[in-house]
Amino acid sequence: MAEPPPELVQQLYSTPPDRFVAARDAAVADARRAGDPATARQIARLRRPTVAAWLVNLLAIRRPELVADLVQLADAMRSAQRELRGPRLRELSGQRRAVVAALVAEARRLAAGEPGAPSAGKLPLAEVEATLNAALSDTGVAEQVQAGRLLRAASYAGFGEVPRPQLRLVTGDEDEEEERPARRETGRAPAQRAPGSDRAAERAAQAERAAERAARAERARQRRALERELTKARTEQERAESELADAAEAERDGVAALDDIENELAELERRRAVAEQELSRAKLARRGAERALTAARRRTGEVEAAVEALDADEGAAGRGGGEAD
Template identity: 40%
Template sequence: MDLDEIADRLYGLDVSDFIAAREAEARAAKQAGRGDLARQVAALRKPTVAAWAVNQLSRGHPDELAELLELGEELRAAWAAQDADALAELTARRARLSQRLVRLAPSSGAEVEQTLDAATVDADAADQVRQGRLARPLSYSGFAPAPAPRSRPARKPSEEEARARADREAKEQAEATAAYEEWREALAQAVQERDERAVKVATLEKKLAKARKKLAEADQRAEVARREEAHARARLKR
């Protein structure tokens, strides 16, 4: 039993099962005398919905994901060579593959697509996505996946360009809304988890208070019995 094996199991679970399973794994490691492993397991972070969705892609659709990540290697090579034609073709293929994977994911959203895009332009991000143990979605702010356009004189955008810009802004707004909804869901889950634990703590405290009361009553009965036994013993010696 090692950390990699445990992490693979945990990050393959449904988000709602992660906390309980993590605690069980940490407890098992501790009982086995593996205190360091227990602490490492306990430190594993519960994945967000977007991270969990990408983790499920690595398990449920490894071939499709591998195709996207291999394309990312080609894309990075084309960027290094500044091959504009290859970049144009690869960027279009990436968009199609990424959208296909987003549709296959158990939960879609801007952060799922953002994580897949990061995996195509950054080798470290690709390795993380391939492992399927993300706790948070990924993003990348490095090079753009296409050569920078040459500067040209400013001109008034055509009607088609204006519509395209409006569509892009609408898409960005929709992605921002989706990201907000996803984090709002994550917050709701965290609050629910906290409330459930608070109820458990209150229940345990109530049981502990009753147990202490019963212990005090037992102590009192024992003291009475002790005094009576001593009195009876004294009378017996007379």
């Protein structure tokens, strides 16, 4: 059966979901025009991912080295859990928080550079975070994440299965159980031994039983210590998960606040543009008024000069008439 070219699949699954169907249909049409109906059918079977799955696919396609680090961390955590290594588990839990947070931030950054992607405030980053944590817990999810063809987000209810040691309850009856087979070997009476030999054999048996009891007590002590360590590790994990949830919620609040600020800035920019236009009109009006004032002053001066000239002519005329009389 023909398979779509891997580069085409990567291109489709790195396309924002709102544009996926159109891009897939165009690829189907190209395959048909190329005379490859089998490949066209395979491309048509590709399904659109959710926004959260698309973000995870984007990480796998654009930043595969970061996803590979996540998978390696998951292997290390599973190994530490199997071996019940509390300090190592706590160290890896801290690394897990840092790695997941870095991947979520990178997914947001990658989405910001994709035309047609949802705005930052609408990205389901909590689902991305849950999917990455599920990949840390489930090897099947990790494989899907690495393939870059995830269709929907995943979730988990805890980090993997913790192997339980095969232990049994130690009681005082075990001493008697160990002695019973010797008493049930046959119905014949034991051979007579010398009193000294019997006492030596009894002391040896007592020492052996004491050593066995000490060994069982040590195993019980180790079991209790391991159970305490396991309880402590699980408590640390729960606290880390709670801190992670709080941090994710704080991040979402920060994104929402940033969106609000960006909206306010956009409104301020609009108001600034309107104010600049009004200021420009006011400047033009002022310049027009200045020109009108200058013209009026010039006209006033001209009229005043004409009036003064007329007055001078009349005065001269009056003086000339008086002399004639």
